[in-house]
Amino acid sequence: MKLHHSKTFAGSAALLIGAAVLLSGCSSSTPTTTSPSATTAPSSMAPSSMAPSSPVAGTPDLKTAESAKGTIVVDGKGMSLYFFTKDTKDTKVSACTGECLAAWPIAVASSETPVIEGVTGKVGTITSPDGKLQLTLNGMPLYYFAQDTKPGDILGQDVKEVWYLAAPDGSMIE
Template identity: 55%
Template sequence: MSKHIGATLSALALAVVVSGCAGGSGTTTTASPPPPSGPSATVAPASSAPMTSAPDASGPTAPGGAADLKTASTSGGQAVVDSKGMSVYVFTKDTKGAGTSACTGSCAAAWPPVLTDSAAPAAEGVTARLGTITTPDGKKQLTIGGMPVYHFAKDRAPGDIAGQGVGGVWYLVDPAGDMIKPAAVGGY
């Protein structure tokens, strides 16, 4: 019996190590989570299924029982926000479906990735395909329609959109996964 338990624990430990090392730069194109058999980014359909993991102390994530993302009316339009109501942005220098983020180093300090602990991210009111990519430090960054999403460090309260249009490369994202670009002022 002791041998059986030891073998089971060894197999379980190996499975944990292998799954913990899964990362990489590819993305899956299916609507359901892929089997945990190799390095890839995961993709999940938008749903209202609750997230069951605890928040990550290094960045905003959904508390147990809440959706990772939802929609809210902002002064920039109907936009995607995190579970706490903080605005979510896309970076035009990212490549859709690349499985990596172009925002690293000091960029990532000003624009922290929106993180999740869930293998199947959930959203309320978001119709775009959700997924994750692996950050350089091994965390799961949410993606919407294949684009990594970020917070803006200068947004302090739910509904803040101080990052909207910054540098002509940072934009809020709508529930369909499209960038929300500000309307031209004065008809130009």
């Protein structure tokens, strides 16, 4: 009897060791997953901490708002958008680079097909040097002014006579 009990014990021990090896192998071969929110960067990594981020799902990329200069184009959060006269119409590259972008962060689109409300000009995108989709209106890139800190601010209007608010039809408000 003693012999039978030893064989059963040895068989059980071998079975437990085998199961432990299999289980440890499973845990190391199972890929780890990370939630999208942990790996997804914010939609706007603009150089200025005051730069608004891209609109959240369900809000337009571009819409209109009333200002002291008339009806203007704003983002989904109501932040004013500007044209830079040194940009070339239908450009694929922004003329605002380096330090310019610290003061004039790009307006980032939520997708290649921007969502608009009330804007009648032709809306599109170009790819920024860092791979983001920069909004364009009538072929001209759009920017924020870092000193505009709340919806309705239009402090960037006519800065250095090269920055102008965007009108809904895609013209510059001079």
